[in-house]
Amino acid sequence: xxxxxxxxxxxxxxxxxxxxxxxxxxxxxxxxxxxxxxxxxxxxxxxxxxxxxxxxxxxxxxxxxxxxxxxxxxxxxxxxxxxxxxxxxxxxxxxxxxxxxxxxxxxxxxxxxxxxxxxxxxxxxxxxxxxxxxxxxxxxxxxxxxxxxxxxxxxxxxxxxxxxxxxxxxxxxxxxxxxxxxxxxxxxxxxxxxxxxxxxxxxxxxxxxxxxxxxxxxxxxxxxxxxxxxxxxxxxxxxxxxxxxxxxxxxxxxxxxxxxxxxxxxxxxxxxxxxxxxxxxxxxxxxxxxxxxxxxxxxxxxxxxxxxxxxxxxxxxxxxxxxxxxxxxxxxxxxxxxxxxxxxxxxxxxxxxxxxxxxxxxxxxxxxxxxxxxxxxxxxxxx
Amino acid sequence: xxxxxxxxxxxxxxxxxxxxxxxxxxxxxxxxxxxxxxxxxxxxxxxxxxxxxxxxxxxxxxxxxxxxxxxxxxxxxxxxxxxxxxxxxxxxxxxxxxxxxxxxxxxxxxxxxxxxxxxxxxxxxxxxxxxxxxxxxxxxxxxxxxxxxxxxxxxxxxxxxxxxxxxxxxxxxxxxxxxxxxxxxxxxxxxxxxxxxxxxxxxxxxxxxxxxxxxxxxxxxxxxxxxxxxxxxxxxx
Numbered sequence: 001x002x003x004x005x006x007x008x009x010x011x012x013x014x015x016x017x018x019x020x021x022x023x024x025x026x027x028x029x030x031x032x033x034x035x036x037x038x039x040x041x042x043x044x045x046x047x048x049x050x051x052x053x054x055x056x057x058x059x060x061x062x063x064x065x066x067x068x069x070x071x072x073x074x075x076x077x078x079x080x081x082x083x084x085x086x087x088x089x090x091x092x093x094x095x096x097x098x099x100x101x102x103x104x105x106x107x108x109x110x111x112x113x114x115x116x117x118x119x120x121x122x123x124x125x126x127x128x129x130x131x132x133x134x135x136x137x138x139x140x141x142x143x144x145x146x147x148x149x150x151x152x153x154x155x156x157x158x159x160x161x162x163x164x165x166x167x168x169x170x171x172x173x174x175x176x177x178x179x180x181x182x183x184x185x186x187x188x189x190x191x192x193x194x195x196x197x198x199x200x201x202x203x204x205x206x207x208x209x210x211x212x213x214x215x216x217x218x219x220x221x222x223x224x225x226x227x228x229x230x231x232x233x234x235x236x237x238x239x240x241x242x243x244x245x246x247x248x249x250x251x252x253x254x255x256x257x258x259x260x261x262x263x264x265x266x267x268x269x270x271x272x273x274x275x276x277x278x279x280x281x282x283x284x285x286x287x288x289x290x291x292x293x294x295x296x297x298x299x300x301x302x303x304x305x306x307x308x309x310x311x312x313x314x315x316x317x318x319x320x321x322x323x324x325x326x327x328x329x330x331x332x333x334x335x336x337x338x339x340x341x342x343x344x345x346x347x348x349x350x351x352x353x354x355x356x357x358x359x360x361x362x363x364x365x366x367x368x369x370x371x372x373x374x375x376x377x378x379x380x381x382x383x
Numbered sequence: 384x385x386x387x388x389x390x391x392x393x394x395x396x397x398x399x400x401x402x403x404x405x406x407x408x409x410x411x412x413x414x415x416x417x418x419x420x421x422x423x424x425x426x427x428x429x430x431x432x433x434x435x436x437x438x439x440x441x442x443x444x445x446x447x448x449x450x451x452x453x454x455x456x457x458x459x460x461x462x463x464x465x466x467x468x469x470x471x472x473x474x475x476x477x478x479x480x481x482x483x484x485x486x487x488x489x490x491x492x493x494x495x496x497x498x499x500x501x502x503x504x505x506x507x508x509x510x511x512x513x514x515x516x517x518x519x520x521x522x523x524x525x526x527x528x529x530x531x532x533x534x535x536x537x538x539x540x541x542x543x544x545x546x547x548x549x550x551x552x553x554x555x556x557x558x559x560x561x562x563x564x565x566x567x568x569x570x571x572x573x574x575x576x577x578x579x580x581x582x583x584x585x586x587x588x589x590x591x592x593x594x595x596x597x598x599x600x601x602x603x604x605x606x607x608x609x610x611x612x613x614x615x616x617x618x619x620x
Binding site: 001002003005006009010012013288289292293294295296297298299300301302305 | 438440460461464465467468469471473475479481482483484488491492493494495496501504540541544
């Protein structure tokens with residue numbers, strides 16, 4: 001017989017109380033582990049989904065800005081490109097070390113050209129990539145873009161007075177209007193969008209590319225690494241991450257993580273309070289027993305250890321059970337949260353088990369101290 | 384030779400909501416090693432308070448208490464706990480066994496905080512249970528024992544550290560007379576080994592075993608007298 005065994009025996013005697021004490025920790029840890037596991041997997045899923053929604057890296061020719069002036073008189077400036085991008089650069093980008101993290105590389109050619117007698121900006125991109133590159137575009141009157149067709153921005157359509165099914169002339173070529181974009185508030189509202197090959201022909205720049213938009217899946221690797229690798233593949237190009245996009249995606253995932261931690265913290269707090277209240281109530285009920293133990297020579301420290309061990313046993317068992325349940329719940333509930341390939345995440349379970357044990361023991365300190373401080377006189381009066 | 388128990392002007396008062404009740408009012412006496420003292424008195428005379436002071440469970444509001452050479456009023460809380468464990472054995476009227484432990488485990492409870500091997504603790508408990516006539520009943524729970532058997536377990540628990548002084552509060556109060564006699568035989572046997580016994584009782588029959596009687600009244604010693612020595616310690620218990 002020792003303090004640990006005495007504590008264990010007492011737990012077995014008061015099973016319902018032990019179960020109730022452990023229930024708080026069990027529910028808290030199970031919730032924490034389940035939420036953390038699901039959140040952790042959702043972070044990846046959300047990141048993947050966000051990464052699929054447009055590009056996050058832009059590759060453009062390296063250029064220098066020259067300012068022109070005479071004395072204090074500014075005469076504006078001009079940008080001089082050191083190199084030009086071509087369609088062949090697409091293959092170089094696609095050959096970087098993290099090529100498996102690149103979802104799409106879309107070349108764009110921007111040029112000014114005649115459109116039915118109006119000088120408008122033409123945007124060329126592979127007709128097949130329109131839906132992937134600009135998933136937020138809503139096209140009125142058409143299903144998509146094909147070579148020989150154009151999409152008109154809302155303002156361009158109004159300017160040309162054309163709608164879906166109409167035609168636009170450019171030089172000697174005739175383009176069918178495949179559809180009109182709903183206003184986006186961006187520059188493309190005033191543009192004519194066509195297949196890049198058509199725009200290259202129109203601009204007399206065969207193979208020419210103004211910039212590439214690269215969509216990289218950045219769940220497991222920082223976007224900076226991909227940017228650096230593309231920079232090495234295209235030394236003459238300027239490669240930059242679209243910070244706003246990257247940061248907004250990170251913020252979305254961070255919000256999700258914070259929500260998970262917030263809910264878990266509240267549940268754990270409630271669990272800790274349950275331990276505190278239950279063990280405190282137990283001390284009240286066990287004044288007589290504590291009196292007997294004090295009478296037979298238990299020191300304060302021994303009484304404290306007894307209460308501490310009791311809660312320790314309950315916390316340990318309920319934490320392990322809660323962690324296991326949390327993992328199982330997270331695995332089974334993953335499909336509900338849109339996680340296509342659920343996996344078992346051990347780190348929240350390990351952390352949860354430790355947290356539960358710690359929480360239980362911390363929650364037991366005030367009642368254990370109170371029991372230890374119970375004067376023998378007070379305890380013995382109940383004998 | 385210094386008496387094993389020395390009380391000098393011991394008073395105990397309880398205060399509650401401005402009122403003050405005196406349980407003991409200036410008690411003084413000495414008890415020598417090997418005495419068997421019965422403390423009697425009406426309810427409220429201060430018997431139980433005296434017993435808790437002698438057991439180091441309470442510190443008197445006034446006066447000095449020395450037991451086995453230790454000044455109880457000078458001991459810190461842990462010192463008092465060590466004193467109780469090493470010097471005092473308590474036996475209560477209602478046994479106060481822990482209901483979820485077997486007879487053997489109850490006897491082992493005072494040894495729980497000690498770094499002694501489980502086997503050693505178990506052997507000690509078995510020996511003590513055998514000495515109080517409970518061999519073969521070591522694994523029974525208190526609910527499976529009679530009142531007399533429960534009190535024997537409580538006595539074995541009190542003796543586990545071989546105390547110098549055994550304090551008993553109405554140890555036969557819940558027992559029939561035949562069973563009570565068996566319990567008194569155990570006290571006599573213990574006393575026969577040269578140990579000191581202090582027993583609080585209402586039962587005048589218990590006086591027959593004692594060497595001295597102290598009667599309390601209103602917190603004071605009303606009578607303190609030696610009794611005819613009881614020498615016939617039972618050969619077998």
